[in-house]
Amino acid sequence: MVEATKKIFCALIMAVLISCSSSTGEGASPTSMAMDHNDSHDSHDSHDSHDSHDSHDHDHGNNLDVSQLADPPTVSISGTATETGEVNLNFAVEDLELVPINPPSEHELGQGHLHLYVDGVSVAMLHESSYVITDLTKGQHNFRVAISTNDHREYHVDGKTISDSISIEIKEGEEAPEVDKGITVEVKNGTVVDGLQRVTVDVGEQVSVTLLSDEDDMFHLHVYDLEVSLTAGQPETLQFQADIPGVFEGELHEAGYQILALEVS
Amino acid sequence: MALIFNSLFAHGVGGRSDLPISEWIAAWSGAMALLLSFAALGLLWHQPRFPKLLSGHLISKLAKTGQVIAAIARLVVLALFFVVLTACFIGPDNTVANIAPTTVFIIFWVGVAIFSAIFGPFWKTVSPWETLGKLVDKNRTAATRPVPKWLASGWAALIPITIFHWLELAYHDGSSPRILGWSILVYTASLLAAAWRWGWDEARKAEGFGVLFQLIAAISPLFRDEKNQLKVRFPFVGISALKMSGPLIAIVLAALGGTAFDGVSRTGWWLDLTVGKSDWGLTVVNTLGLVWVALIIGVAYHQASRIGSRLTSDQNFALIFGGSLIPILIGYDVAHYFSLLILEGQAFKILLSDPYGQGWNIFGTADHAINWTVVSTTVIGWVQIGSIVSGHLLGVLFAHDRSVELWSKRTALQSQYPMLMVMVIYTVMGLVLMTG
Numbered sequence: 001m002v003e004a005t006k007k008i009f010c011a012l013i014m015a016v017l018i019s020c021s022s023s024t025g026e027g028a029s030p031t032s033m034a035m036d037h038n039d040s041h042d043s044h045d046s047h048d049s050h051d052s053h054d055s056h057d058h059d060h061g062n063n064l065d066v067s068q069l070a071d072p073p074t075v076s077i078s079g080t081a082t083e084t085g086e087v088n089l090n091f092a093v094e095d096l097e098l099v100p101i102n103p104p105s106e107h108e109l110g111q112g113h114l115h116l117y118v119d120g121v122s123v124a125m126l127h128e129s130s131y132v133i134t135d136l137t138k139g140q141h142n143f144r145v146a147i148s149t150n151d152h153r154e155y156h157v158d159g160k161t162i163s164d165s166i167s168i169e170i171k172e173g174e175e176a177p178e179v180d181k182g183i184t185v186e187v188k189n190g191t192v193v194d195g196l197q198r199v200t201v202d203v204g205e206q207v208s209v210t211l212l213s214d215e216d217d218m219f220h221l222h223v224y225d226l227e228v229s230l231t232a233g234q235p236e237t238l239q240f241q242a243d244i245p246g247v248f249e250g251e252l253h254e255a256g257y258q259i260l261a262l263e264v265s
Numbered sequence: 266m267a268l269i270f271n272s273l274f275a276h277g278v279g280g281r282s283d284l285p286i287s288e289w290i291a292a293w294s295g296a297m298a299l300l301l302s303f304a305a306l307g308l309l310w311h312q313p314r315f316p317k318l319l320s321g322h323l324i325s326k327l328a329k330t331g332q333v334i335a336a337i338a339r340l341v342v343l344a345l346f347f348v349v350l351t352a353c354f355i356g357p358d359n360t361v362a363n364i365a366p367t368t369v370f371i372i373f374w375v376g377v378a379i380f381s382a383i384f385g386p387f388w389k390t391v392s393p394w395e396t397l398g399k400l401v402d403k404n405r406t407a408a409t410r411p412v413p414k415w416l417a418s419g420w421a422a423l424i425p426i427t428i429f430h431w432l433e434l435a436y437h438d439g440s441s442p443r444i445l446g447w448s449i450l451v452y453t454a455s456l457l458a459a460a461w462r463w464g465w466d467e468a469r470k471a472e473g474f475g476v477l478f479q480l481i482a483a484i485s486p487l488f489r490d491e492k493n494q495l496k497v498r499f500p501f502v503g504i505s506a507l508k509m510s511g512p513l514i515a516i517v518l519a520a521l522g523g524t525a526f527d528g529v530s531r532t533g534w535w536l537d538l539t540v541g542k543s544d545w546g547l548t549v550v551n552t553l554g555l556v557w558v559a560l561i562i563g564v565a566y567h568q569a570s571r572i573g574s575r576l577t578s579d580q581n582f583a584l585i586f587g588g589s590l591i592p593i594l595i596g597y598d599v600a601h602y603f604s605l606l607i608l609e610g611q612a613f614k615i616l617l618s619d620p621y622g623q624g625w626n627i628f629g630t631a632d633h634a635i636n637w638t639v640v641s642t643t644v645i646g647w648v649q650i651g652s653i654v655s656g657h658l659l660g661v662l663f664a665h666d667r668s669v670e671l672w673s674k675r676t677a678l679q680s681q682y683p684m685l686m687v688m689v690i691y692t693v694m695g696l697v698l699m700t701g
Binding site: 151192198258261265 | 281283437531533536537539544547622637638641642
């Protein structure tokens with residue numbers, strides 16, 4: 001009697017378990033994904049994320065609001081493609097004294113340095129007014145410069161980082177690696193159009209993420225530490241190699257919510 | 266990259282989760298766990314074995330050297346406590362750049378729990394609250410007063426555990442260093458005030474983390490006997506020596522509920538529910554979710570205990586089997602947080618070189634980077650499955666051992682049906698969350 005009850009019990013539990021785990025397995029697979037495999041486009045940014053992983057450790061602090069200043073500092077960026085895969089960048093800074101970041105110094109109003117991002121990846125902290133980027137691949141690249149305090153907080157005016165960006169096309173250079181997976185995310189009316197996507201890619205694949213928002217914001221992909229500032233209504237593209245396995249959150253900083261789950265396996 | 270991360274973390278720290286485990290692995294291991302536990306239950310285990318294994322073998326008498334090491338460790342932990350507490354206020358106001366969130370959510374909450382399970386009750390020796398509480402005790406002049414019931418009964422320990430989970434998992438700004446700093450400050454001050462009024466031996470009952478880690482330490486193979494000698498025994502048998510009480514079970518269930526909700530909040534289903542929500546809107550939804558998951562966990566145990574009480578006509582059913590929740594909790598903990606500890610946990614070593622964000626490099630590790638590939642995702646997947654399954658297995662084993670100790674063969678077997686039901690609910694939940 002006891003034996004029989006035990007057997008029935010066991011079978012029931014097994015059925016419950018197996019059905020549960022298999023149904024969730026199906027549920028986990030991404031369903032509605034807006035992907036476009038646009039290999040033919042040659043206007044893709046590219047950057048090997050390997051180079052930049054180590055450059056983030058000094059990025060401390062949040063920001064310093066200087067909206068109340070009569071003459072808040074400003075920065076503008078200009079640049080030209082010089083040789084094969086090379087860009088010469090110039091920065092015009094006003095109302096700010098650029099000081100070296102080494103040795104590290106306390107914040108002093110009116111002093112600071114520049115943070116430079118190439119295709120969403122932080123590449124340098126500078127106190128010079130020009131910089132040369134080499135080894136760029138063929139195609140369109142985005143360069144952004146922001147003003148930072150001596151203790152690495154960004155200067156803000158009216159809630160926005162004081163920064164400037166420029167897009168430059170490289171005509172001669174190595175071919176950009178082909179995109180294996182293109183992802184498009186659109187944010188509208190304070191939510192993600194068609195819901196939050198969970199996109200699966202293989203380790204080592206070239207991924208391109210195109211973002212479009214109806215409000216100015218900053219997109220950040222965790223762990224890969226890619227970030228790109230978004231202007232309302234203007235699509236921005238990030239391209240990188242998916243070399244770290246896991247599930248990663250892509251978030252909007254101003255809005256404060258997640259808009260993408262990238263699964264690398 | 267000066268960013269404002271603070272409002273972004275719904276899970277304390279981290280922006281990475283693990284890969285979902287393939288469905289067949291989950292199904293296979295779930296079935297395996299049940300087969301094994303049934304085999305162990307019915308066929309082999311007619312005599313209680315755990316109590317006989319309790320005494321253990323002597324390793325060290327822990328004389329002078331032990332005390333010196335303990336004193337040094339206490340000082341190091343106390344120093345770290347003050348560094349982290351001050352960094353909360355004067356360090357960078359940024360979740361990832363400040364040392365406090367990583368230390369509190371990963372090194373303390375996950376690390377100390379898992380290390381307690383491996384190395385035993387070490388936290389009681391080094392805990393900064395123990396050190397400070399004893400210091401207050403020594404200088405105390407207040408007259409002994411009657412201890413209020415909420416403190417003496419042990420229920421007060423549930424307060425810090427509950428608030429901690431809410432900050433970590435529900436409150437939208439809970440991982441902000443400043444908020445953490447105030448929380449630690451208020452908690453420490455309340456404990457020390459209680460110690461001043463009623464003595465540390467009573468105030469300790471409200472130190473929920475210490476209470477929880479002490480429970481978890483019972484599954485470690487290492488322990489100290491009443492003569493303070495270091496001994497070794499079979500892992501997990503220590504839980505049969507625990508005297509469980511209502512508040513202790515509630516604390517374990519709360520921790521279990523929190524961990525389960527952390528899993529729920531990372532599922533695609535939950536993300537769809539919260540997409541577009543931020544600030545207090547997010548906090549409200551997360552709070553409801555946290556309470557809901559904790560209730561499922563709690564009610565499952567409570568109902569099983571009621572059925573069990575009826576079957577065995579023993580009113581103390583819930584207390585008798587409370588210990589079986591501890592290996593389950595550790596299983597959940599390892600499954601959810603093991604990768605957080607060894608991946609995101611590496612940030613601790615980096616931040617320790619520059620705890621105040623001043624550009625220091627005390628230990629030469631400030632410019633290190635986290636190695637995200639130190640364990641493969643396959644290993645993480647297997648550890649997750651293995652820990653959930655073996656946690657429940659050990660829970661079932663312990664419960665069975667208890668039942669044959671207390672009752673006749675027939676009653677013992679009957680008493681295990683409700684327990685098994687709870688285990689099944691928890692296992693299914695655990696595996697579903699890991700695969701979802």
